[in-house]
Amino acid sequence: MDNQPYQLENEAMIYDKLFATSHAQVLRFLARHVGRSFYEREIVESTAVSRSAVNLAANALYEAGFLRRERRGRMNFYAVNDRHPFVRQFKILDTIALLGPLLTQLQPLSRRIVLFGSCAQGTDAADSDVDLFVLTPDRSRVMALISHNRLERPVQPVIVSNQELATMKQNDRAFYEQVQQGIVLWETVDELAT
Numbered sequence: 001m002d003n004q005p006y007q008l009e010n011e012a013m014i015y016d017k018l019f020a021t022s023h024a025q026v027l028r029f030l031a032r033h034v035g036r037s038f039y040e041r042e043i044v045e046s047t048a049v050s051r052s053a054v055n056l057a058a059n060a061l062y063e064a065g066f067l068r069r070e071r072r073g074r075m076n077f078y079a080v081n082d083r084h085p086f087v088r089q090f091k092i093l094d095t096i097a098l099l100g101p102l103l104t105q106l107q108p109l110s111r112r113i114v115l116f117g118s119c120a121q122g123t124d125a126a127d128s129d130v131d132l133f134v135l136t137p138d139r140s141r142v143m144a145l146i147s148h149n150r151l152e153r154p155v156q157p158v159i160v161s162n163q164e165l166a167t168m169k170q171n172d173r174a175f176y177e178q179v180q181q182g183i184v185l186w187e188t189v190d191e192l193a194t
């Protein structure tokens with residue numbers, strides 16, 4: 001694994017291109033509002049995508065099984081199908097994209113950064129925290145960076161040193177395993193002594 005920090009400018013540009021289509025913008029909006037349904041005009045106002053593009057995208061996403069549709073009177077209401085595996089993976093990618101600027105700042109201070117919990121599984125709700133595990137020798141600087149970052153969602157960090165990680169592995173095996181099953185977003189090249 002390359003130990004070079006991510007190139008934020010290139011990464012942000014790629015994410016912008018990935019999410020630039022009307023289909024992706026509609027899916028992203030609805031995926032960020034799990035459990036709620038919206039009629040087309042609300043989606044148009046929230047995404048700045050044209051009405052015809054929202055109509056085409058919502059119909060295509062519904063036909064693919066990514067959305068649920070309910071007819072009320074003369075209007076169609078759409079909600080994300082959060083049980084669909086593609087939608088879950090899309091939500092994970094969206095969360096990682098959201099974390100990009102913070103990850104770039106944390107990398108020089110960290111040995112390992114892991115996304116875990118519901119966000120790593122794509123089962124998070126709109127009000128879910130982003131669970132982030134950070135292995136670092138500098139807890140205070142990492143905490144300061146996280147607390148000063150204004151993301152669209154709150155980050156719930158677990159910040160530990162190498163020694164605390166070893167203790168966690170021995171004394172809180174269930175939590176340790178949950179973190180290990182998460183998505184490694186950053187790790188130094190040298191293997192960690194765990």
